[in-house]
Amino acid sequence: MITTYHLANANGAFFSPHAWRTTMALAHKGLDHQSRGIGFTDIASICDGARKIVPTIEDGEQVLSDSWSIAVHLEDTVTSGRSLFGGEKGKAHALFINNWASFGLQPLLLRIIVLELFERLQDKDKDYFRASREKRFGRSLEAHGATADEAKAALPAMLAPLAQTLNIQPWLGGDVPSYADYIALGAFQWVRTSSSFDLPDFAGEKVADWHAAMLDLHDGLARTNT
């Protein structure tokens, strides 16, 4: 049984977009796994005490962190299940999609959801989150959240590759889901668990249909924690 450490908010919802990539990848590979919700301020005390981020997974003695590293490890070592990447070029191209989500889409979404996300955090995490994010943003959470309308204006262009691709094929992976779909889903899970912003509705019908199908995958795994 593999344990994945997620971030849980005050509602018990798992909101880390990167940990959702991992949970879905584990299910895709057909591995026996469970998720455990912790706070930002608990990360230092899990596993070997050397972890700084989620997802961190624990598989017997082995501990791994970072969603991309975990996905590559699963693909390389678990040869029995379905492929996440479909070969070297599939993996290379998925890294672009990974970086689109992490460095393009998610920073834009955070400007829209940051104040609600903060409100929903566990109380013990609030000081840490405010201090670390205000340092990263170079401004207060409130000032960052005040740019939400500007971020919404830029969002259609950022979502265009997702929406246009789903006009042509049912999944980012083509005829079947791939790790690319789980990357994109992570961003949607983050928004859904942390805010009132209806991203599937904003993104249009094809994306909303894909999102509903994503929530149905693997026995509704992504719906189970809302």
Place this chain on the structure above:
Amino acid sequence: MITTYHLANANGAFFSPHAWRTTMALAHKGLDHQSRGIGFTDIASICDGARKIVPTIEDGEQVLSDSWSIAVHLEDTVTSGRSLFGGEKGKAHALFINNWASFGLQPLLLRIIVLELFERLQDKDKDYFRASREKRFGRSLEAHGATADEAKAALPAMLAPLAQTLNIQPWLGGDVPSYADYIALGAFQWVRTSSSFDLPDFAGEKVADWHAAMLDLHDGLARTNT
């Protein structure tokens, strides 16, 4: 010998980003090919007279249009050369990158370069370009070009997946170039041939290094028409 129809401007430079995808894909496959520059207003008179876009390629009796369709056709039929996609998931993920370029990056770049691009067109193409683009934009070329600074402000986030991926691997295709690299190159060729905007410099060192390496590929093919 395969002929690819490109758009040529008044300097004789081939500026269609989509036609550059095709030219590079033909070279990647090791096919004997040549490029022919025409104006927008010449498209109706090439080949079978039924073409509306470049790239259009002519291979004996066979005529094909649309860069994505051509790439898929080359991958399916030319099994002797190097792979463009590396399998079904590599192709599915490349479609995302294709749509990122066509519907995310390039519309942003056009707001930056449109006035210079227009100035450099062949005279016979100017009326067509102005009328068709002003209809598409819902405003004059000048009003569209007046949003260049706003587009530049949004450009780093749009380029982030490219820049971040090239921090980790030398090509979008991984250790070797794939069709994904040619997709991205097309946008850079468009900007370079149509404007004074230095996109590689704007995009940072890793992207600039990749761009220089792209220009060296296939005996400097992308440098030959500047």
